Amino acid sequence: MNSVLSIDDLSEDLEQILQWAITMKSDDEIAADFFPLMNMSIGSIYEKPSTRTRVSFEVGINKLGGNSLTLLKGDIQLGKSETIADTARVLSRYLDAMTYRCYSHSDVAELANNSKVPVINALSDKHHPCQAAADLMTIIEKKGMEKLKIAWVGDGNNVLHDLMLAASIFGFDITWAVPKGYEPDSEVVNRSEIIAEKTGSKLIETNDPVDAVKNADVIYTDVFVSMGEEHLDNKMNDFSGFQVNEELVSKAKEDYIFMHCLPAHRGEEVTDYVMDSKNSVVFDQAENRMWSQMSILTYLVNRPAWETYSQLLEINY
Ligand code: CP
Numbered sequence: 001m002n003s004v005l006s007i008d009d010l011s012e013d014l015e016q017i018l019q020w021a022i023t024m025k026s027d028d029e030i031a032a033d034f035f036p037l038m039n040m041s042i043g044s045i046y047e048k049p050s051t052r053t054r055v056s057f058e059v060g061i062n063k064l065g066g067n068s069l070t071l072l073k074g075d076i077q078l079g080k081s082e083t084i085a086d087t088a089r090v091l092s093r094y095l096d097a098m099t100y101r102c103y104s105h106s107d108v109a110e111l112a113n114n115s116k117v118p119v120i121n122a123l124s125d126k127h128h129p130c131q132a133a134a135d136l137m138t139i140i141e142k143k144g145m146e147k148l149k150i151a152w153v154g155d156g157n158n159v160l161h162d163l164m165l166a167a168s169i170f171g172f173d174i175t176w177a178v179p180k181g182y183e184p185d186s187e188v189v190n191r192s193e194i195i196a197e198k199t200g201s202k203l204i205e206t207n208d209p210v211d212a213v214k215n216a217d218v219i220y221t222d223v224f225v226s227m228g229e230e231h232l233d234n235k236m237n238d239f240s241g242f243q244v245n246e247e248l249v250s251k252a253k254e255d256y257i258f259m260h261c262l263p264a265h266r267g268e269e270v271t272d273y274v275m276d277s278k279n280s281v282v283f284d285q286a287e288n289r290m291w292s293q294m295s296i297l298t299y300l301v302n303r304p305a306w307e308t309y310s311q312l313l314e315i316n317y
């Protein structure tokens with residue numbers, strides 16, 4: 001049983017997982033032909049709200065012939081008194097895989113440690129692997145696999161953590177501009193650096209957004225205040241100068257792409273000008289959540305089908 005708590009749990013086969021996602025997207029019939037999740041049930045537990053993750057998992061599971069159950073924490077015993085470990089032991093008897101969106105990363109790790117079926121982290125305070133899979137799929141679609149510079153401007157948060165790990169796996173350079181005190185988790189940076197040593201990625205931290213976006217192929221931002229941080233009243237004030245706006249993007253390459261995991265807080269971390277510009281790929285990125293998760297689920301719960309796909313890819317590419 002393989003769980004996906006962060007994107008580096010998929011590092012070995014990530015490129016093929018994303019190539020298969022790109023193939024499915026280009027030919028909807030392929031997924032329908034295979035139905036690799038036929039007779040399988042996938043349960044998704046949510047402690048926090050979600051638009052993209054919830055809908056893209058539900059629709060993607062349907063497209064693959066599986067049955068999707070959405071379990072809101074307030075509606076199941078987990079939200080009352082049952083432990084995470086017991087919930088994992090029980091749900092493993094019914095389900096073929098689970099996804100879990102939670103506050104504390106240790107909770108999704110506990111679910112995975114006690115589950116007999118694969119658990120996918122659908123966002124925790126530390127990691128958002130499904131987002132990074134869609135992000136890299138989008139970058140590959142738009143820019144190819146040549147060496148690229150990714151610039152992150154904003155908070156050193158869960159989305160940056162998996163983007164940095166994924167960029168390192170693919171050998172892309174990434175510079176993150178964060179205000180002092182909002183640096184990414186040093187354990188994740190260390191893990192990324194170990195991967196980067198093998199792939200040749202350059203990982204750079206700065207406090208200057210202009211430094212980060214200079215010559216960038218990709219500019220990425222996320223909300224300054226993540227879910228669960230709403231009580232940090234003054235956090236917003238520390239991000240003045242970190243908005244991605246017309247002036248900042250003028251320092252990037254002319255054909256840069258703008259990315260955001262969404263939901264965006266227009267007027268805070270990004271302006272309408274950038275969100276709605278021709279460089280913005282945010283809605284393609286949101287769509288890619290579905291295709292990349294379909295490929296990840298197949299990889300986790302029906303490896304023979306996924307291996308057949310890989311052979312098809314080898315013939316076609
Ligand atoms: N990007 C993302 O995870 O969006 P949702 O919170 O809507 O799922």
Ligand code: NVA
Binds near residue numbers: 225226
């Ligand atoms: N960093 C954000 C991402 C939302 C998809 C959060 O955790 O709320």
